[in-house]
Each structure stands twice: as structure tokens, then as C-alpha cells.
Amino acid sequence: MDKATEQRSRMGMVPTRNQILTLGDLEDFKNDILQEVKRIVKECASGVPGKKWLKSAEVKKLLGISHGFLQSLRDSGVLPFTKIGGSIYYDYDDITFMMSANKSA
Structure with missing residues (x-):
């Protein structure tokens, strides 16, 4: 979970099943997923773990x-x-x- 999601979670802003999502929420979610996928692909391609x-x-x-x-x-x-x-x-x-x-x- 990235920092923005953690912050939204702490503030009670993580949506539940019955809440409506905005386009901004979906855009943030898409960006979070893409960032994580890029990190994983980079790690796999280089053979270097993403951590020390x-x-x-x-x-x-x-x-x-x-x-x-x-x-x-x-x-x-x-x-x-x-x-x-x-x-x-x-x-x-x-x-x-x-x-x-x-x-x-």
C-alpha cells in the first residue's frame, strides 16, 4: 500500500462496497497499480531485488x-x-x- 492510500485509509477515505467511486479515485488506483507493476517488471528484468x-x-x-x-x-x-x-x-x-x-x- 502506498503512502497516499495509507493516508486515505487513516482518514477513513478508503471506500467500502456501498460507496461511490469517483473518476479521480479510479485514476489514483490505476496509477498505483501501474507503478507497482513497473517496479516488479524492472526487478525481474534486471535480476536485482528491489530492496537492500x-x-x-x-x-x-x-x-x-x-x-x-x-x-x-x-x-x-x-x-x-x-x-x-x-x-x-x-x-x-x-x-x-x-x-x-x-x-x-
Whole structure:
């Protein structure tokens, strides 16, 4: 949900089933959807996630590796991570650095 929608929601301006929508409301909705679709397409086309910090499941999917292999990368210090509570986060820049540093000619 974008900031404008959140603000309308807090102000009680999010329509219910029985309310009439204006053309402006529909235009805003269309723009919100288009913006999100463009972000998703850009992310998929570039292969670069749209965020800096990735969770373990995202890293495993990105690199096509198992949970055990990701664990061994952490344990060996090859891939730095940050643990907050029970969640482990990886900096996307650290992942790309690790891949570049281990690239063979």
C-alpha cells in the first residue's frame, strides 16, 4: 500500500462496497497499480531485488542454493549476515561481492 492510500485509509477515505467511486479515485488506483507493476517488471528484468536487505529464503532462491549451503556460507564467514530476533538478513551488496570475489576466469 502506498503512502497516499495509507493516508486515505487513516482518514477513513478508503471506500467500502456501498460507496461511490469517483473518476479521480479510479485514476489514483490505476496509477498505483501501474507503478507497482513497473517496479516488479524492472526487478525481474534486471535480476536485482528491489530492496537492500534480503531474508534467507530470498537469498536461497536468488542463488539457487539449499538451506545447508547457505548455512555453510554463513558459518565459514564467506557471506556476512545480520541477525535481528529470529530473522537473518543479508546485504545484497555483500552477495554480489561474494559472487564477484569467487568468480573464476
